[in-house]
Amino acid sequence: MSEDILEQVTQSEYKYGFTTDVETEIVPPGLSEDIVRLISQKKNEPEWLLEFRLKAYRHWAKMKMPNWAYLKIPEIDYQSISYYAAPKKKNLNSLDEVDPELLKTFDKLGIPLEEQKILSGVAVDAVMDSVSVKTTFKKELAERGIIFCSFSEAVQEYPDLVKQYMASVVPYDDNFFAALNSAVFSDGSFVYIPKGVRCPMELSTYFRINAINTGQFERTLIVADDDSYVSYLEGCTAPMRDENQLHAAIVEIVAMNNAEVKYSTVQNWYPGDKKGRGGIYNFVTKRGICKGKNSRISWTQVETGSAITWKYPSCILKGDNSSAEFYSVAVTNNHQQADTGTKMIHLGKNTSSHILSKGISAGLSQNSYRGLVYVGKEAENARNFSQCDSMLLSDRCGAHTFPYMEVNNDSAVVEHEATTSKISEDQIFYCNQRGIPTEEAVGLIVNGYAKEVLNKLPMEFAVEAQKLLQITLEGSVG
């Protein structure tokens, strides 16, 4: 009975599939020291940054791509990827100067810049491919001393801050993709919240992948100084493409004494078509450090897109009494694969972390949760509670759970719970009996299942996230 409905609701196509004709400037494909120098030169970077890139490149050249994840990844030819692409028009002062095509793209995505500017009070740093095109609300933020700008701008304007914090959380040799990113990163966002400042608005960035065959290598750095607060939103959609595109970003968060950082992601890149052709490879290194006392970092993610998702937004709880949270909904459909989760590294005293992960797999997809909770020798009174649930919507998909717990201190309390289930006939029957048609019932149950996580999203995103879940799973929309 419910099988047909399930089939229907899990068959919807990607809604945001289109490309924009914006002239882009692309360096020739391939990766070598010369390319790294070229990128650095194009961006007019200081000597120390070039040195950093070269160091990372030399290290990367010696590394092999890891293969331990529960993913089937077609071989990636790193020499056929172009490592830099920038829309030609730059340095714009007002919206009028922005390529109309580009504005249309944003409109289609539901991000009318000017409207959003006035109505929602959200400062948007829209990133198209690699170079930041438009930054709004900068002035208002600047009045409070908040720095929110593109990464390359930060390199020019605030080199000391960038130098101090860049790669302090994710070192250049951390892993294969982090090394790659460190060598060729093109742009991204930089946020600095000064001491005692509460950021008055949600900061958000919309990422889009646009040019053909261009890996996107974003680098985001968020520094929250003592007693500050910031909520950062990241959302992305990408146009429909047949060729796989590689995305290897780095996000670093530093939270000092009593600071709080909330990082939310809605990820809806092109997942490939029903036969598993195309789609984005999303191999991101995201890590935050609770450096100061009483600091707090919270990751929330809703992952519905990408052909392959491979990421573990993590927290290092170094400051005493610091806490971290990870809330995740990962939906996979058709041939999508996801191996995602988190790492909570408890090092300071009285630290606590909470993990809540909800996986939903449909079609022929494979969805894995992989997480590590590590309690160091000196980490007195560490607390962790992890819950990861999986829901299966077809009999040909897979849901996997790999929670690692490593405890080296006897005062720690670490708990883990996981369940795997499908929507039971009882639940559907219960809804039917009360006059709710099966299709709606499935949507209701899935949304209810993910509610705990969706509730953690800021208002602006909660709506979008719910829609995304519907688009991915319910045939009625889109």
Add this chain to the structure above:
Amino acid sequence: MDNSKEAQYIDLYRNVREVQSSVFEAYRKASFERFKRLGFPDDKSEQYKYTNLTEALSVDYGLDNHNQKELIYEAFTCAIPGIRSHLYFVVNDTFYASDEAKNQVFPQGVVIGSLKEASRLYSDLVAKYFGKLSEKEEDGLIAFNGMFAHDGFFMYVPENVTIDRPIQLVNISEGNTNQLLNSHNLIILERGAKVQLLVCDHTEGNARFFVNRLTEVHVAEEATYEHYKIENTSSDTTHISSLLIDQKESSKTLTTILTLNNGLTRNNISLMLNGEYAEGLLYGMAVGDLDQKVDNHTSILHNKPNCHSTELFKYILGGESQGGFTGRIYVAEDAQKTEAYQNSKNILLSTTARMRTKPQLEIYADDVRCSHGATIGQLDETAMFYLRSRGISEDEARLLLMYAFAADVIENIRIEALKDRIKLMLEHRLRSGVSQAASCILCR
């Protein structure tokens, strides 16, 4: 791969080419090829992440030790009050039967004895089952076992035969020179057969032992098999035990793995549910102190629909002991209506003890009920307070709580007398600590 450790054994294999039963020969060769490819597992391998064998393998061991002269096994009667078991021994790597067991008359068709002998007397039977489960395992140590193991325990229980008294197999590692001991046990239960096997592990002497044992168990349709393993070995022992159980339709197994005293222990337990309505229950407990290391690496494969598995492991770790637990549950694509429950609960008693758990659920079917939980913590303070406020001394209260914690596992033992004995041994173990002699002294 750093070949230095492997090379000496590869040479040894080439040199020591004892004439073997033809049943073993092909398996030995295949194992040799596999070992050349895999080598010993190092700490970089995901499978052996929580077991570091580097130190244990750096010791110079002797291999050829089946020329036992003086039988010491009579000292280990391992009598448990209330149980009259059929007693067998594997001393180092060679099989012996007790006098009582030799004279025992079993129901028609039952064969219990040495694997070496069985491969001569019942070559067809042994050939049909020998190495069939282990040959697929991608584990360097199992391959290593295949190269050198030449004897072990063999048991065949024909259709609808129930052996009413437990069979007891006592493994003794004995001697004053360092030894690497490989043995291969083969257990076959035909349709509807029933048997209980009690396996005890001991060491005698001051040498370093590296025990590498492989046990293959075939449980046919509707058969019931119970396996109790109790380890009580010296702190100089490295104990690797691989237990592979193949279950057919409607068969039932109960496996209990108790580590009371040891050096470095690694139990690989693989339960393959290859028939519908099969049931596999797996329980384990470990008490660690000093620098003891226990790693239980379990794998339950739900290959057919309507199977049930329950898994519970509990560790109590003090001193500088290290615990590891891996619980893989695999549900194949068409294994609908699977029920698989897993739990790993652990108590750390000292700041220097370590515990690492790694549940691993791989689920390819949608109509399943799977859950797992894992906790690492300490004794409940409120419960302690409750007991203390009623005039129970701190030590006694602590003991009571640990005892209650372990009871969840012990209560699942189906041999009453064994249950009582294990309770007593646990209490003794918890009271005396490891520094005292092995608590198995009670059984002598």
